Amino acid sequence: MIPGDLRRRPHVVLIPLVFVTFVAVWEAAVRLWRLPDYLLPAPSAVARALVAGLASRLYVEHAWITVTEALLGFLIAAAAGIILGTVIAQFRLVERTLYPYVVAFQTLPKIAVAPLLVVWLGFGVSSKVVIAALVAFFPVLVNVIVGLKTVDGPKLDLMRSFSATRWQTFRFVTFPNALPFVFAGLDIAVVFSVLGAIVGEFVGSQRGLGNLILQFNTALDIAGMFAVLLLLAALGVALHLVMQAIQRRVIFWAQPDHVIGA
Amino acid sequence: MAALTQTYVSQDRSLVAALAEVTLDIAPGEFVTIVGPSGCGKTTLLRIMAGLQRPTSGAVHLLGRPVTGPSRSVGIVFQDPVLLPWRTVLDNVMLPVQVLGLDREIFRRRALELLALVGLSGFEGKYPHELSGGMRQRVSLARALVHDPALLLMDEPFGALDAMTREAMNLELQRIWQDSGKTVAFITHSISEAVFLGDRVVVMSPRPGRIADVLAVELARPRDLDLMASDAFGVYARKIRQALGPRGMLE
Numbered sequence A: 001m002i003p004g005d006l007r008r009r010p011h012v013v014l015i016p017l018v019f020v021t022f023v024a025v026w027e028a029a030v031r032l033w034r035l036p037d038y039l040l041p042a043p044s045a046v047a048r049a050l051v052a053g054l055a056s057r058l059y060v061e062h063a064w065i066t067v068t069e070a071l072l073g074f075l076i077a078a079a080a081g082i083i084l085g086t087v088i089a090q091f092r093l094v095e096r097t098l099y100p101y102v103v104a105f106q107t108l109p110k111i112a113v114a115p116l117l118v119v120w121l122g123f124g125v126s127s128k129v130v131i132a133a134l135v136a137f138f139p140v141l142v143n144v145i146v147g148l149k150t151v152d153g154p155k156l157d158l159m160r161s162f163s164a165t166r167w168q169t170f171r172f173v174t175f176p177n178a179l180p181f182v183f184a185g186l187d188i189a190v191v192f193s194v195l196g197a198i199v200g201e202f203v204g205s206q207r208g209l210g211n212l213i214l215q216f217n218t219a220l221d222i223a224g225m226f227a228v229l230l231l232l233a234a235l236g237v238a239l240h241l242v243m244q245a246i247q248r249r250v251i252f253w254a255q256p257d258h259v260i261g262a
Numbered sequence B: 001m002a003a004l005t006q007t008y009v010s011q012d013r014s015l016v017a018a019l020a021e022v023t024l025d026i027a028p029g030e031f032v033t034i035v036g037p038s039g040c041g042k043t044t045l046l047r048i049m050a051g052l053q054r055p056t057s058g059a060v061h062l063l064g065r066p067v068t069g070p071s072r073s074v075g076i077v078f079q080d081p082v083l084l085p086w087r088t089v090l091d092n093v094m095l096p097v098q099v100l101g102l103d104r105e106i107f108r109r110r111a112l113e114l115l116a117l118v119g120l121s122g123f124e125g126k127y128p129h130e131l132s133g134g135m136r137q138r139v140s141l142a143r144a145l146v147h148d149p150a151l152l153l154m155d156e157p158f159g160a161l162d163a164m165t166r167e168a169m170n171l172e173l174q175r176i177w178q179d180s181g182k183t184v185a186f187i188t189h190s191i192s193e194a195v196f197l198g199d200r201v202v203v204m205s206p207r208p209g210r211i212a213d214v215l216a217v218e219l220a221r222p223r224d225l226d227l228m229a230s231d232a233f234g235v236y237a238r239k240i241r242q243a244l245g246p247r248g249m250l251e
Helices: A003-008 A011-032 A043-055 A058-090 A092-107 A110-121 A125-149 A153-161 A166-203 A209-218 A222-250 B042-049 B089-100 B104-117 B133-145 B163-180 B191-197 B225-229 B231-247
Strands: B004-013 B016-026 B031-035 B057-062 B074-077 B151-155 B183-188 B200-205 B210-216
Touching: A011 A043, A043 A058, A043 A222, A058 A092, A058 A125, A058 A166, A058 A209, A058 A222, A092 A125, A110 A125, A110 A166, A125 A166, A153 A166, A153 B074, A166 A209, A166 A222, A166 B089, A209 A222, B016 B042, B016 B210, B031 B042, B031 B191, B042 B057, B042 B151, B042 B183, B074 B133, B089 B104, B089 B133, B104 B133, B133 B151, B133 B163, B163 B191, B183 B191, B191 B225, B191 B231, B200 B231, B210 B231, B225 B231
Parallel strands: B031 B183, B031 B200, B074 B151, B151 B183
Antiparallel strands: B004 B016, B004 B057, B200 B210
């Protein structure tokens, strides 16, 4: 890297520097004070656990379960949020009727419902899918409603001047206009769906990364827990990046500052 | 084509009279400019003419028929271009064709011709954010003309543009109007723009909005920008300023 470039974008160096310093201090502290592994494992121990877990495919199998649960939940949340949000935003009567329920349900901490869902749907994948969907649903719903309502007057006047039907106005103007908001909602939802799946696995499961954390917790394998947390962080970042890539393709015309709620 | 008549428009907005007994006839093919200070009800008048808003009392007639709602015979250019950012230039111009259910093939050719007319050949595939303000307003003009309306309504279309671009757009609009033979009602708060473009200038005064004066501008066409510095032009501008009264210092 040339020095001029470095001066303009110092964070390119600072970001890895912070990471390296953090890991080094952590490693040094653990060795210096001889901290036991069941309290705080050294980064090297975490790395070993991560490599071993990935090599034995143990983590991969559990991660696959969690990803499946999260993605299925996300897809259900996205579809339901977009459909219900559209109906609420388009029909005043539906909005007036359902809005109190939406607000009441939104303020309810969704994960509190998780034990109930495990009782109803069992320890398998389906209860986690529903919890993930439940947690991911509201960010989509709220953003769809806000997005469909923020269409500006002049665009509606334009459509009205052609005597456009309600459906035409929706298809040509209101819906595409709402897409930046919809994507802001989906971006939150994809991260929330992983949260929902993990919480579901905590409450009652046989497999999945949340279950693995509980197993390691019982065995006091703290290095293993850290390794799974790293895996979850990487998973979250990956899902977020995929969403961003899709978003850039679909709403290429939107300025980043048009998107709110992220 | 029957004469366009517009008679007795008045509107109450929460008991504030925005327009009081505005009566105006616009002849087919005529270019009428409407000038007045902010808040004189010019935009309200245009919205009523467009059928976007109902007058409290009175009626508008277009081609001999009363206006009860938006009409296919009207094309509107708004203050802002109001382009859809997710559509290409050509698709923006084609929007009225799609909504009105007109023949796509025939009107696609017309849309391309119009884009050439407004000087945007080669920009069909671009998106609005890739264009300058003046170019966007030209797209908006092409869109207003694509379904071949008899009447073109323009609401301060060049108000947001810089002075030089604005003069260039005025010249182009004159040319396009002469080529197309449309009837134009053009709202502006610029006296020189009103005189330069108009066959007649309707001077409006505010609170309540009413017509203070109507001036026929007898300057030969095509008019060029040098004309703005001429004595004859100055005489019209002064008359308008007088009609606007002491509040006439606008620009």
